[in-house]
Amino acid sequence: MSTNIDSEEIISIGDLSKELGITTRTLRYWEEVGIIETVDRSDGATRGYTPYYVRRIKFIMKLKELGLTIKEMQDLNSVYGEAKQTDRMVPQLIDVLDSHISKIDEKIARLASLKADIAEYRQKMVNKLNSKTKADK
Structure with a gap:
């Protein structure tokens, strides 16, 4: 309504x-x-x-x-303030977004490393299975 x-x-x-x-x-x-x-x-x-x-x-x-927390939004709202000045808030928003980009890059690197570890361990298991299968024959 x-x-x-x-x-x-x-x-x-x-x-x-x-x-x-x-x-x-x-x-x-x-x-x-x-x-x-x-x-x-x-x-x-x-x-x-x-x-x-x-x-x-x-x-x-x-x-x-985009992943901002309530605290980050409260801080941005505080900077925006009673004067409703976007130009005061935008630089801080850019800093927050840069921080989030860095965190995402770190997560991507950790996940890429984990993926490589899993693939390597999988290959070891395949090799172990193949060598056991050959020994059983």
């Missing part, structure tokens, strides 16, 4: 959760930890979101998809 308050379209928490494919509990949690906000509805009813807040929520969803 959308309403129009002060000429801005407001979408309810239920409608937004359906539209974005996330639970109302997730939205409430993000609000509790301070990474999103809602608008106060004049009738005191359910939470509502303006298009600005919907864009912010989509941004949070993207950050979550």
